[in-house]
Structures are given as structure tokens and as C-alpha cells.
Amino acid sequence: MMPVIERSRSASLVPDRLLLEQFRLTIDGFNVRSQSLNDLGRLCDELEIEVVQMPLRRLHGVALEDDGYKYLYINSRLSGPEKVIAGFHEYCHLTSHSLEMSILKSTGGLWNLQKYERQAQIIGTVALMPDPALSGLSIEEVMQEFGVSRQIAEFRAGLAR
Amino acid sequence: MKQLQVLVENVYETAATELPDLSHVKEALGVTSAFLASKPTHLDAAVRAGRPRAQLNAFLASDGYGERASERESKKQELDIEDVRNDARNRTKQKREPGP
Numbered sequence: 001m002m003p004v005i006e007r008s009r010s011a012s013l014v015p016d017r018l019l020l021e022q023f024r025l026t027i028d029g030f031n032v033r034s035q036s037l038n039d040l041g042r043l044c045d046e047l048e049i050e051v052v053q054m055p056l057r058r059l060h061g062v063a064l065e066d067d068g069y070k071y072l073y074i075n076s077r078l079s080g081p082e083k084v085i086a087g088f089h090e091y092c093h094l095t096s097h098s099l100e101m102s103i104l105k106s107t108g109g110l111w112n113l114q115k116y117e118r119q120a121q122i123i124g125t126v127a128l129m130p131d132p133a134l135s136g137l138s139i140e141e142v143m144q145e146f147g148v149s150r151q152i153a154e155f156r157a158g159l160a161r
Numbered sequence: 162m163k164q165l166q167v168l169v170e171n172v173y174e175t176a177a178t179e180l181p182d183l184s185h186v187k188e189a190l191g192v193t194s195a196f197l198a199s200k201p202t203h204l205d206a207a208v209r210a211g212r213p214r215a216q217l218n219a220f221l222a223s224d225g226y227g228e229r230a231s232e233r234e235s236k237k238q239e240l241d242i243e244d245v246r247n248d249a250r251n252r253t254k255q256k257r258e259p260g261p
Contacts, residue, residue, distance in 0.1 A: 050252065056241040058237040063222075120223065
């Protein structure tokens with residue numbers, strides 16, 4: 001089995017490291033231990049974000065602000081690990097991104113929206129799969145250990161460590 | 162556009178480490194200021210409808226796939242967003258006007 005690729009330091013990874021450091025400083029145990037939905041709930045309580053699980057057709061999660069109230073929706077049909085990734089993904093949007101940006105989505109391919117998505121996916125996958133838990137694991141072992149798809153395991157393996 | 166770029170880059174102070182000038186990318190995508198000005202946004206619609214900006218619910222939705230959705234899948238996404246927005250509106254209304 002192929003071991004998880006450890007990428008070398010490069011300028012392109014600097015923003016990823018800054019992002020992870022920001023969340024490590026604000027979330028207890030972030031990128032040290034695997035976060036849970038209970039952890040997410042506590043974080044959201046502190047920021048008065050209401051977490052709602054409801055069945056959705058395709059979307060994994062939605063971060064939404066309505067008249068000053070913040071909501072974090074998670075698709076209740078997802079598996080446990082997928083809910084954690086989706087939950088922390090949306091938490092990243094709510095705490096670090098301007099939701100007003102979404103009104104520009106219709107213009108298509110706007111570069112900063114893609115950047116938001118990548119950043120949120122980094123936070124989601126690292127929340128579930130912290131660095132220490134990945135040490136020496138192959139992609140297949142990551143998939144088995146955390147119950148995630150190959151796509152998610154490969155994305156996580158490709159991040160700076 | 163320039164303001165938005167600066168705003169996003171300031172979040173993680175990435176201006177010095179990432180592409181400093183994306184004008185060629187924006188041009189290639191057709192995302193010029195003239196193009197953006199020609200596209201009415203939800204915000205424009207809200208303003209036209211006389212709704213204050215604060216009541217426009219903003220959102221970011223994630224499908225977890227990170228790939229372009231088919232027309233059918235896009236329709237599902239639109240329905241999901243509509244369901245979520247309705248649910249959020251009801252929750253906000255209950256918070257604003259709590260029952261007896």
C-alpha cells in the first residue's frame with residue numbers, strides 16, 4: 001500500500017498552515033484529536049450559532065445568516081464522519097468568511113468562492129482527521145479508520161503536515 | 162472586484178504568498194467589472210423589492226463533492242437551499258415572536 005504522501009514545504013502551502021494555526025488557537029484539541037459533533041455543538045453554543053440537522057437531497061451542509069441569526073445546517077442523511085466534516089466545513093464559513101459573497105455565485109467561477117470552499121474543506125477534514133492520527137497510514141487505512149471516501153482521504157493526505 | 166480581492170486576502174494575510182494579480186484569470190473567466198455590473202444579483206433584487214439589506218439571508222452551501230453538478234443535481238441543490246431558507250425563516254420568526 002502506498003503511504004500517505006507528506007508534501008514538502010512550499011510557498012503554496014503557507015496559507016493552509018496559517019488557516020490551520022488560526023483554528024488550532026481557537027478550538028481546543030483542533031488537529032490534535034478527532035473532533036466530534038458534540039465539540040461542534042459546544043463551539044456553536046458559544047457563538048450563538050444554531051445547529052440544525054435536517055434531511056437534504058444533495059447538499060451536505062449550509063451556512064446561513066438570517067436577519068442577524070446564524071444557522072449551521074447539516075444533512076441528517078450523512079454518515080457520522082461526513083456530518084463532522086460538513087459541520088466544521090460550515091463552521092469555517094460562518095466564522096471566517098463573508099456569507100454575502102454567495103450572492104456572487106451566479107457569476108460563475110469566481111476565484112475567491114472556490115478559495116472559501118477549499119479553506120472550509122481543509123478545516124472540515126482536519127477536524128475529523130488530525131495529523132497525529134494519520135501518521136503512517138495509507139490512503140486505504142485512512143478510509144477504513146475514519147469511514148471516509150477515497151476522495152476525502154486523498155484530499156486530507158494532500159494537505160501540509 | 163479589487164475591494165473583494167483585498168478583503169479576502171486580508172483574512173489570512175495571503176496577499177504576499179499568493180498570486181498578487183489575478184486580472185488575467187478574471188479576464189479569462191470573463192469576470193470583468195463590466196460583466197459583474199451587467200449581472201443583477203440577489204442584493205439588487207432585494208433593493209428593488211424594497212427589502213433592507215439586513216433581511217437578506219446570506220448563505221454558503223456545500224455539496225461535499227467539489228465538482229460541477231449536473232442539471233438534475235443542481236435542481237436538487239436549489240430545492241435544498243429553498244428548504245433550508247424556509248426553515249431558517251421560521252426559526253428566526255419564532256425567535257423574534259416567541260409564542261405564549
